[in-house]
Amino acid sequence: MAQKLFVKGREGFGTGTVTTGSGTFKARLLTLATTANLVKAITACTGAASPITLTVGSTTGWANGNYVLVRGITGNTCANGVWVIANLTGTTFDLQTVPRIGGAQLASTGNGAATVTNATVTNLSLSSASTDLSAAAGGSTDQTLTSVGITNGIFTSANPSWASVAANTVIDAIAVFQSAPTDRLVYITDGKIQVRVDAAASTSATTLFVEPLYAPIPNSSTIPLSNGVVATLTAGANAGDTSLTVSALSAGVAIGHTGDVAFTNGGLPVTLGSQPTTFNYTVDATNGWFLL
Secondary structure, three states, rough: OOOEEEEHHHHHHHHOOOOOOOOOOEOOOOOOOOOOOOOEEEEEEEEOOOOOEEOOOOOOOHHHHHHHEEOOOOHHHHHOOOEEEEEEEOOOEEEOOOOOOOOOOOOOOOOOOOOOOOEEEEEOOOOOHHHHHOHHHHOOOOOOOOOEEEOEEEOOOOOOEEEOOOOEOOOEEEEEEEEOOOOEEEEEEEEEEEEEOOEEEOOOOOEEOOOOHHHHHHHHOOOEEEEOEEEEEOOOOOOOEEEEEEEOOOEOOOOOOOOEEEEEOOOOOOOOOOOOOEEEEEEEEEOOOOOO
């Protein structure tokens, strides 16, 4: 789930409802600040406390255990990422980490006062069809992916291109979905990957052991972790690496905590210029769109 696969999309590959053999796949540009059926505007977020609690306008149909993608919160940057809903009551719920295999969900901790202007939470568990997401950003048209395939579990395609996207459009993310024979959301990328701590780190540690990275991370990147600590890289990291070189940690980090960080050449988010333009997206030659 750290790669932001929609739950029903992952299930579809398992049942054959989603298949590269006969399915038609498309990609949609998204401005996440534009809300839709299962993309909710965040109206409040707690600060530097545990757990991180969000408030939205409505949680009808949402439930504990749903996976969600939180984006756009400033100040309390540790609140952004992929999470599991816990303690849902009315229109509020807590954030817990996506559990590692054989592990438990961990409580979240914030790292500062939150500002939620344009912040959103996308339900990755309930989103099923492309109609559950926002309309395509900037008047763009969903693009049919070509040369689609799965090699060694990696979903790949040729690079898509969108013509005449409106000026000043903010592109926060790209959603991949199967449009036929069954409309089914598959994946959303926002230029970030989730890092999961694989061994406990002590205060002042300068090495953070993690599960193998799906994509490279540039030097000087900051990773707001789910326990309220922010790790800053002092050296770049490559795909597959299992340790990060970081500035001395301000506090310890337990195994299983997570943090989202922009990966090298992720290409998102991006704000287009003052004239309508063509937007080209480069699919990573090694890692494709995602790993099943």
